[in-house]
Amino acid sequence: MSAPAAIQPAAGHHEPSKFHFYIQIAMILAVITGVEVVLIYLPLAKGLVIGTLVTLSAVKFLFVIFYFMHLRWDKMFCTILFFIGLILAGFTMFALLHLFGADASKPLSAAAIQLPAAMTAVV
Amino acid sequence: MAKALAKSSFTEVGHAPAKTFDLFPRPTAKTGLFGWITTVDHKKIGMMYGGFAILFFLIGGLEALMIRTQLIVPNNHFVSAQLYNELFTMHGTTMIFLAVMPLNAAFFNLLIPIQIGARDVAFPRLNTFSLWVWVVGAILLNVGWLSHFVPSWKFGGAPDVGWFGYAPLTSKVFTPDLSTDLWVLGIQILGLSSIVASLNFIVTIINMRAPGLTMMRLPVFTWMALVTSFLLILALPAIAIALIEVMFDRNFGTNFFEVSGGGQPILWQHLFWVFGHPEVYILILPPMGYVSEILPTFSRKPLFGYPIIVFSGVAIGFIGFGVWSHHMFTTGMGTIATAAFSIATMAIAVPTGVKIFNWIGTLWGGRIVTRTPMMFALGFIWMFMMGGMSGIMHSAAPADAQQQDSYFVIAHFHYVLIGGATFALLAAIHFWFPKFFGRLVPEFWGKLSFWIIFVGFNCTFFPMHFLGLNGMPRRTWTYDSNMGWNEGNMFATAGAYLLGVGIFTYFAVLVYTFFKGEKCGNDPWDGRTLEWSIPSPPPEHNFSAIPTVHARDAFWYEKTHKAEIAQEKAALIKAEESHGGIHMPDQSWYPFFSAVGLLIGAYNMAQLHHPVIIMGKDVLSSHMPLAITGGVMLLTSCYLWALEGPAGYHIHLDANGNPPDSHGGHY
Amino acid sequence: MSSHAATGHIDHHHDHTTSTGIPNKKLLWWAFLASDCMFFGALISTHLVYRLNPPPGNAIPTQIFNIELTSFSTFILLMSSLLMALAVNAIQKGNVKSTRTMLLGTMFFGCIFLGGQVFEFGHFVHEKHMTLSNSIFGSTFYTLTGTHGTHVAIGVLLLGMMYVRTFKPANGGGLLANFVHLIAVCAVMGVAFIVVVPGLIEVVYGHSLGDFLSHSIKPLAIGAIGAVTMIVLGRAHGELEFGEKNAIDVESIGLYWHFVDIVWIIIFTAVYLLEYL
Amino acid sequence: MTRTRSDHRKVYRFATALLAGLGLVLLSGCKLAEVFSLSGPQSTMVTDGPVAKSQWDLFMVTVYVTTFIFVVVGAVLAYAQIKFRAKSEADEHAEPAPEGHGNPFIEIGLIAASVALLVIIAIPTLRDIWYTHDVPEDEKGNAMEVVATGYQWWFKFEYPSETIKLPNNAGEIPLVTGNELVVPANTPIRVLLRTVDVIHSFWIPKLAGKVDMMPNRPNFLWFKADRPGYYYGQCAEYCGESHAIMRFRVIALSAADYVKWLDNQKQAARTVTADAVPTNEAPHAQFASLKLDERQALSGSAEFDANPLAAWKKMQDPEQNEKAEAVAAGRKLFQAKTCVSCHTVRGHEGIGVAGPDLTRVGARSTIAAGVLENTREHLHQWIKDPSHFKPGNKMWFGGYNTLQGEDWQPNPALTLNDQEIDSLVSYLHSLK
Numbered sequence A: 001m002s003a004p005a006a007i008q009p010a011a012g013h014h015e016p017s018k019f020h021f022y023i024q025i026a027m028i029l030a031v032i033t034g035v036e037v038v039l040i041y042l043p044l045a046k047g048l049v050i051g052t053l054v055t056l057s058a059v060k061f062l063f064v065i066f067y068f069m070h071l072r073w074d075k076m077f078c079t080i081l082f083f084i085g086l087i088l089a090g091f092t093m094f095a096l097l098h099l100f101g102a103d104a105s106k107p108l109s110a111a112a113i114q115l116p117a118a119m120t121a122v123v
Numbered sequence B: 001m002a003k004a005l006a007k008s009s010f011t012e013v014g015h016a017p018a019k020t021f022d023l024f025p026r027p028t029a030k031t032g033l034f035g036w037i038t039t040v041d042h043k044k045i046g047m048m049y050g051g052f053a054i055l056f057f058l059i060g061g062l063e064a065l066m067i068r069t070q071l072i073v074p075n076n077h078f079v080s081a082q083l084y085n086e087l088f089t090m091h092g093t094t095m096i097f098l099a100v101m102p103l104n105a106a107f108f109n110l111l112i113p114i115q116i117g118a119r120d121v122a123f124p125r126l127n128t129f130s131l132w133v134w135v136v137g138a139i140l141l142n143v144g145w146l147s148h149f150v151p152s153w154k155f156g157g158a159p160d161v162g163w164f165g166y167a168p169l170t171s172k173v174f175t176p177d178l179s180t181d182l183w184v185l186g187i188q189i190l191g192l193s194s195i196v197a198s199l200n201f202i203v204t205i206i207n208m209r210a211p212g213l214t215m216m217r218l219p220v221f222t223w224m225a226l227v228t229s230f231l232l233i234l235a236l237p238a239i240a241i242a243l244i245e246v247m248f249d250r251n252f253g254t255n256f257f258e259v260s261g262g263g264q265p266i267l268w269q270h271l272f273w274v275f276g277h278p279e280v281y282i283l284i285l286p287p288m289g290y291v292s293e294i295l296p297t298f299s300r301k302p303l304f305g306y307p308i309i310v311f312s313g314v315a316i317g318f319i320g321f322g323v324w325s326h327h328m329f330t331t332g333m334g335t336i337a338t339a340a341f342s343i344a345t346m347a348i349a350v351p352t353g354v355k356i357f358n359w360i361g362t363l364w365g366g367r368i369v370t371r372t373p374m375m376f377a378l379g380f381i382w383m384f385m386m387g388g389m390s391g392i393m394h395s396a397a398p399a400d401a402q403q404q405d406s407y408f409v410i411a412h413f414h415y416v417l418i419g420g421a422t423f424a425l426l427a428a429i430h431f432w433f434p435k436f437f438g439r440l441v442p443e444f445w446g447k448l449s450f451w452i453i454f455v456g457f458n459c460t461f462f463p464m465h466f467l468g469l470n471g472m473p474r475r476t477w478t479y480d481s482n483m484g485w486n487e488g489n490m491f492a493t494a495g496a497y498l499l500g501v502g503i504f505t506y507f508a509v510l511v512y513t514f515f516k517g518e519k520c521g522n523d524p525w526d527g528r529t530l531e532w533s534i535p536s537p538p539p540e541h542n543f544s545a546i547p548t549v550h551a552r553d554a555f556w557y558e559k560t561h562k563a564e565i566a567q568e569k570a571a572l573i574k575a576e577e578s579h580g581g582i583h584m585p586d587q588s589w590y591p592f593f594s595a596v597g598l599l600i601g602a603y604n605m606a607q608l609h610h611p612v613i614i615m616g617k618d619v620l621s622s623h624m625p626l627a628i629t630g631g632v633m634l635l636t637s638c639y640l641w642a643l644e645g646p647a648g649y650h651i652h653l654d655a656n657g658n659p660p661d662s663h664g665g666h667y
Numbered sequence C: 001m002s003s004h005a006a007t008g009h010i011d012h013h014h015d016h017t018t019s020t021g022i023p024n025k026k027l028l029w030w031a032f033l034a035s036d037c038m039f040f041g042a043l044i045s046t047h048l049v050y051r052l053n054p055p056p057g058n059a060i061p062t063q064i065f066n067i068e069l070t071s072f073s074t075f076i077l078l079m080s081s082l083l084m085a086l087a088v089n090a091i092q093k094g095n096v097k098s099t100r101t102m103l104l105g106t107m108f109f110g111c112i113f114l115g116g117q118v119f120e121f122g123h124f125v126h127e128k129h130m131t132l133s134n135s136i137f138g139s140t141f142y143t144l145t146g147t148h149g150t151h152v153a154i155g156v157l158l159l160g161m162m163y164v165r166t167f168k169p170a171n172g173g174g175l176l177a178n179f180v181h182l183i184a185v186c187a188v189m190g191v192a193f194i195v196v197v198p199g200l201i202e203v204v205y206g207h208s209l210g211d212f213l214s215h216s217i218k219p220l221a222i223g224a225i226g227a228v229t230m231i232v233l234g235r236a237h238g239e240l241e242f243g244e245k246n247a248i249d250v251e252s253i254g255l256y257w258h259f260v261d262i263v264w265i266i267i268f269t270a271v272y273l274l275e276y277l
Numbered sequence D: 001m002t003r004t005r006s007d008h009r010k011v012y013r014f015a016t017a018l019l020a021g022l023g024l025v026l027l028s029g030c031k032l033a034e035v036f037s038l039s040g041p042q043s044t045m046v047t048d049g050p051v052a053k054s055q056w057d058l059f060m061v062t063v064y065v066t067t068f069i070f071v072v073v074g075a076v077l078a079y080a081q082i083k084f085r086a087k088s089e090a091d092e093h094a095e096p097a098p099e100g101h102g103n104p105f106i107e108i109g110l111i112a113a114s115v116a117l118l119v120i121i122a123i124p125t126l127r128d129i130w131y132t133h134d135v136p137e138d139e140k141g142n143a144m145e146v147v148a149t150g151y152q153w154w155f156k157f158e159y160p161s162e163t164i165k166l167p168n169n170a171g172e173i174p175l176v177t178g179n180e181l182v183v184p185a186n187t188p189i190r191v192l193l194r195t196v197d198v199i200h201s202f203w204i205p206k207l208a209g210k211v212d213m214m215p216n217r218p219n220f221l222w223f224k225a226d227r228p229g230y231y232y233g234q235c236a237e238y239c240g241e242s243h244a245i246m247r248f249r250v251i252a253l254s255a256a257d258y259v260k261w262l263d264n265q266k267q268a269a270r271t272v273t274a275d276a277v278p279t280n281e282a283p284h285a286q287f288a289s290l291k292l293d294e295r296q297a298l299s300g301s302a303e304f305d306a307n308p309l310a311a312w313k314k315m316q317d318p319e320q321n322e323k324a325e326a327v328a329a330g331r332k333l334f335q336a337k338t339c340v341s342c343h344t345v346r347g348h349e350g351i352g353v354a355g356p357d358l359t360r361v362g363a364r365s366t367i368a369a370g371v372l373e374n375t376r377e378h379l380h381q382w383i384k385d386p387s388h389f390k391p392g393n394k395m396w397f398g399g400y401n402t403l404q405g406e407d408w409q410p411n412p413a414l415t416l417n418d419q420e421i422d423s424l425v426s427y428l429h430s431l432k
């Protein structure tokens, strides 16, 4: 998706309005949201749906930051700055989910704390 | 040229001289109480940070001495178990959040604008706000002590949950008293202060550099401050969330760490250490910066391997985000996770080692002048290396199973925190003292305090390695005489007293110097960076002309190109004067007022559900109205702050570049 | 280097008074958003971590959620983002009037979102019997979405302040009018998202309109007074202090607003949609 | 650069001295424990089981590697510090040298060397992570499982494989003991770690490193005692007021001894009858004058410390001069004073579970979770004022005192005079 050439920045001048461009982006976002909602009801493989949902959200995400938040027209440094936080947060979430998803982290049910009989369920 | 000129403004594009609004007249006092609380001058703010931090360092040290006194002999009854628990909790919390962090913040404030050739930080009033918010946090954390002296203040003593406050000990069931609520809010507010301050420094360093000062010419200290600021803004949110969750658990019945509701206390540990480990690098990176400034100065040689040192600083910072679980090797994470975090932790040794090697490279072939700051800096390298080595021993997870929560850990982190961070801070205080107070600390006394501290420190903490290996657990208020720990503890306590004497000497000498010390010129150490090019103490506007930077060691360059620089400078002063003089930001009441609002709000928030009792009488059935009052005060102040705008005034210099006695008129 | 700080055209992508050319405020906000990523990262992690191994007796999300309403809220928030982008677009061309319209629009969409959330929370608590404390799902869900809602509410407040600021006369006075204006904006927005929107949603779900009107007559009156005040004060003319040079301020708030929107994009997928699989 | 002869020599001498000194330390490394006499009862250096041993061996690998690095880097640093110090006024104000650019090969070489040295640590680390994690496959067969549960501030141990039939066919319960974990030597023990309140940590330094007892988490650890012995354990995670003295003991017995112990444990609580008591005339200590000594040593006497296992074994036999009347009186008091509501004495009246099981408290070597040696005097003092030894303990707060509004008030049902305590002590010590 590349922006129309006309809206490239031209230093020192009023920029051409991005009015219509923004509206187009918003429409795309709305459509993607619609697709997402429909997707969860489709009888497709779970993995496929998850993959698609994640991809679609990522696309929405990128549209908003690059166009609405005009990272695309700003200095590269803003993108770097934001992505430091974003990637670190993503990495941390990923790690946490893996840590808690591991077998060692299956929580004890409250009963098993007291009753040794329930131990067998854990081991 | 135009670019350089524009630099003198702190405001955004086109700070048209807006008429400000006058509910309170804008403060103008430069001295006196109001001068200090409304100041936006980064140097004054830095000094206040420094003063408070040193005060808390001494208080934290006093707490440490009480801890050591209790442990001097087995089965001692100097303090009760409860008081001991409060002591180590507050000792750790104080030293980390109220001593080392703000001392670093002090140096950020004092040095960054000057080192980058700016006249202030990017958002001066925000800077004032950070300071006072920090003070609010400090008050909330310590207010619990009062209940030991005034029984009607029912806080239940100072916080007693350990500096990392593991859930579920922090839940209402196990610590019903207010001290934990105050701890939660206190840390939260200190975090807020740090985030705001760090955002400010990030913008300052990235955006307000003098012409010619490229990132790869930035003094290493400033670089490390930048990395530290990034670590702060990225690490603190994790603990902010964790604290919110505890707060909700305690006050609103959520189940985040409530076991009966399905909560998993281990989540607190993860969130805490996601913050906590980067935090230790937040503590050590600025010290690495001081040392990187001091070593070259006293070796008469530029820093060896500048790009590598910078790069490894960044690497340490970011690898540091991937190792947090090494504090949790004993929580049963399973083999894979343990292995991954173990290896990642070891990896940190590599960039850290690179720094050590390059510091040695800096010394190599130089002419080492062992003045007091240099002694502390060299002490830093030795001691930090030792602390790092015991860190590596911890990183071997199975071995750590024996060391975790034992005195071996205490030994490790005091080597990195005192031998590392504190030594470097003491070096830095000594090094920059002449700059900000215009007086030189006497060498003899400086060196003497170094040696007492050095010996005392090692006597205190070296034996702790063996105490730990001999099975002494940490956070124990008493121990038995048959455990083989008697001699080690006795020795450590004696060492701690000696260390106390050393610290006392160090600060006593500073106080003496402040009043009576030998006056010194602008550049007592033959320094390399821009701060040494301006008068001691620096004038309010720092630079009569924003310098143009031509080389990495900017001031050394200036010294060898005097004529060229003088010419450049004269032209700049003239040009600036013709543009209306030096623009300085106005002082403001509102940062202080908003902090007061925050204090009132948070203090009452902590005891929301308790009745308000004044002189034994129930005045209000809950603290809600007071909490809301505080909140409203905070919001109103912020609004008025936004309305008043940065404004500012001009300073006009005479032909020699000296400010005249009177300030320029206000808009 | 020929550009000057205060004169000539304003270049919205560069600020030649700073070392990088990025305006200070923009840098500040981007750095803050980087930090906020970690903030929401930790919150969302908390929620998901507890979804991995739900304890017995936990609430069952799909029985509680109302995906139509949430999809609608998501759509509304996206559209508010559009209006926000248009507001920035307008002020960058010096068009204060259009900026105001867009700001108001953004705020109202924000309020619809918030109202939806107020309704949603009330519905979950009263009809689905899921409270903050009776299940871990309740705890993490309300805290996460509530924190996001708080962000939106702060955004609305900031927008309101910005909106009022666009009326500030150039001569520096007008503080009182400004203050009253702000209060009026807050009142209208508050009534909108605490009373009107949730009320209307209930009407959509079959409650009687008359009931709603008669029950909330007082707040509606306050809202009406606020609206009238807004209209009256909004007519004030004269030379304004606000103008194209303030584009950076609007843009900063815009960054914040869009960020809150992208956080919702993630929450919508991770917290709502994935539960349906 | 000019170097003088004497400079050379000084540096050389210094370096030799340093190396010799550190070499000495290194050589003695394996005997560190003895050199510094660090063989206390909780020493991690003098190990008695394979898990602790592998941990110590790994630790020594890290010591060797880091000491090597420290010596090498330190030597270079020391050399630089001495060799390049400014020797004159002129030196101190010398023109700064131009910026050096170093040698990339040296930098990369040093990085590579660091990585290589870390690999030396990493390999045994990885091996031991898996080894110490769980009982090795080939030993799983004869491993024994016990459940350890942390309470503020004591430990409960359960033996799920050793069940006791309840009277009247009321089902089976596992054997329960408190604060002393008795296991067979040479058998891998897998301990399931549970807690009822906050986080505790289970640590027997001579047998195995610690693993935390986390609420809502199925943690476990394993250890094996190489030989019969008496081992000190300690809670290692801060858990509130009396964390410091939340201790326990592990007693490893030979197979035969263990079976004997187990048989006795499975019996109901011992009831003393008048005729069964071997008498000798030695009178009981008089407790009326017994003062609480502020500095009283906790835990063991000299005799006890010298051979704790023997002392423990001695505790297993009934006392010489038991007085049946006193025991019976004590048993009554135990009921009357509501002790039963918190303590179980299996076969007698006690059924409570808030405190440690006391079915065989008389046979324990310590009381109050390893805090006091189990003598008559100590037991007396403990019952008289538990909070003196264990601030905050739940027997004092909740038993002897009850919550009234926000304040703790003495519980009228639970006031004891010295005489009564004496009888209680007799009763409790009869429970072997």
Ligand code: HEA
Pocket: B280, B281, B283, B284, B326, B327, B329, B345, B346, B348, B349, B350, B352, B353, B354, B356, B384, B385, B386, B387, B388, B389, B390, B391, B392, B394, B395, B396, B400, B403, B404, B405, B409, B412, B413, B416, B417, B420, B421, D066, D069, D073, D113, D114, D115, D117, D118
């Ligand atoms: C300034 C603070 C600081 C710093 C810099 C460090 C640095 C390191 N720390 Fe430390 N640490 C703390 C502060 C710090 N730590 C604190 C406060 C705690 C306890 C918290 C609590 O529980 O209360 C702690 C606890 C702690 C633990 C948990 C222990 C436990 O509770 O069980 C671990 C485990 O891995 C660890 C490891 C390390 C490592 C590997 C480094 C490395 O960064 C060290 C790297 C440095 C070197 C290795 C030396 C120089 C390098 C060379 C000369 C190169 C060659 C060397 C090799 C190849 C080995 N630390």
Ligand code: HEA
Pocket: B057, B058, B059, B060, B061, B062, B064, B065, B067, B068, B088, B089, B091, B092, B093, B095, B096, B100, B162, B163, B164, B410, B414, B417, B418, B421, B422, B460, B474, B475, B476, B477, B496, B499, B500, B501, B503, B504
């Ligand atoms: C930067 C951080 C820092 C610093 C500098 C120190 C400094 C010291 N620390 Fe601390 N320490 C921690 C961080 C730090 N510590 C942390 C994080 C913990 C863990 C807490 C926890 O478990 O939760 C800890 C825990 C800790 C313990 C373990 C407690 C326990 O687990 O039971 C001990 C025990 O010896 C100790 C000792 C000391 C000593 C003797 C000093 C000395 O260096 C102090 C030297 C300073 C002085 C001696 C002050 C001298 C001042 C005067 C003489 C004048 C006083 C006058 C006025 C106040 C007006 N510390």
Ligand code: CUA
Pocket: D150, D153, D199, D200, D201, D235, D236, D237, D238, D239, D240, D243, D244, D246
């Ligand atoms: Cu249990 Cu410490």
Ligand SMILES: [Cu+2]
Pocket: B276, B277, B280, B324, B326, B327
């Ligand atoms: Cu760490």
